[in-house]
Amino acid sequence: MHINVICYLRVSTADQESGLGTQEEVIRQKIKSVGYRHIIETFIDEEVSGDSHVEERPGFKKMLEFIRTYNKNNAGDPIREVWVQTRDRISRQVDMLGYATVILRSFGVEIRATEESQEQLVTRIYDILGEEELKKYREKRKYGIKRRIGEQKIMSRPPLGYKNENGKLVVDEEMRPKLIEIFQMFEDNATMSTISNKFGIPRSTLAYMRKNPIYRTGEYFWKGKVVYKVEPVIKPGDIQERDDDEFFS
Incomplete structure (x- = not known):
C-alpha cells in the first residue's frame, strides 16, 4: 500500500539558501522517513515570486493539468498529495496559499510540507481564506465570460472551417x-x-x-x-x- 505524490519546487531570484537541489533533497528525505509514498513526478517553477498567482506559473499550471489527467485515468490509485519543502513554496500570501489548497482539494489532493507540525495549526485559516479567494476568482471569471459573450468573442477553440x-x-x-x-x-x-x-x-x-x-x-x-x-x-x-x-x- 502506498500513496502517490507529486513534488513541487519553486525558486525566485531572491532565494539563496533554498535552491532547487536543496528543496528536492529535503522533500525526498522527508518522504523516505514518512514512508508509504511513491513519487510520480516533480514540477518546478524557476525565478517565480512567491507573491505571484499560482495559476499564472508555468510549472504549477502543468502540475494541475497533470494531476487532473492522471487522476481521471487512474481513479483507483490517484495522486493524493503535493509535497513542498515549506508552504511558502506554494505562496507567501495566506489567501493565495488557501486558494491553491482549495483547488488541489477539488482533485482530492492535499498539500504536505516537510515542516508540517507547526503549520498544521493554521491550516483551517488557509482553508477559509482560500474558499473566499476561489469565490472571488469564479465571480471574476463569470463576469469575463459574460463580457466576451456580449462582445461576441470566441469562447473556445474555433470549429473546423x-x-x-x-x-x-x-x-x-x-x-x-x-x-x-x-x-x-x-x-x-x-x-x-x-x-x-x-x-x-x-x-x-x-x-x-x-x-x-x-x-x-x-x-x-x-x-x-x-x-x-x-x-x-x-x-x-x-x-x-x-x-x-x-x-x-
Whole structure:
C-alpha cells in the first residue's frame, strides 16, 4: 500500500539558501522517513515570486493539468498529495496559499510540507481564506465570460472551417469549399468512414460537425445555450438536397 505524490519546487531570484537541489533533497528525505509514498513526478517553477498567482506559473499550471489527467485515468490509485519543502513554496500570501489548497482539494489532493507540525495549526485559516479567494476568482471569471459573450468573442477553440480573427469567429474561406463538399456528402448519406478517408478528418470530428448548428445557421452555443450568431459556412443553395423518390426509382 502506498500513496502517490507529486513534488513541487519553486525558486525566485531572491532565494539563496533554498535552491532547487536543496528543496528536492529535503522533500525526498522527508518522504523516505514518512514512508508509504511513491513519487510520480516533480514540477518546478524557476525565478517565480512567491507573491505571484499560482495559476499564472508555468510549472504549477502543468502540475494541475497533470494531476487532473492522471487522476481521471487512474481513479483507483490517484495522486493524493503535493509535497513542498515549506508552504511558502506554494505562496507567501495566506489567501493565495488557501486558494491553491482549495483547488488541489477539488482533485482530492492535499498539500504536505516537510515542516508540517507547526503549520498544521493554521491550516483551517488557509482553508477559509482560500474558499473566499476561489469565490472571488469564479465571480471574476463569470463576469469575463459574460463580457466576451456580449462582445461576441470566441469562447473556445474555433470549429473546423472557422478561424479566430481579432478574438471573433470568422469563416475560413480557404476551407469553405471543402466544408460544402463534406456537408453534401452528409446529405447524400455517405458513411463517416468514406468522408474521413477522403478528407483525412477523424470520424469524431465529422460527427461533431454534422450535429453542430453553427455550420448551417451560424448559432454559437456556450454551455448548451445559443449566445450569439456568426456567419454560417453553408449558405442557401450550397447543398443539393437529396431526392429520395429519385434515389429509389
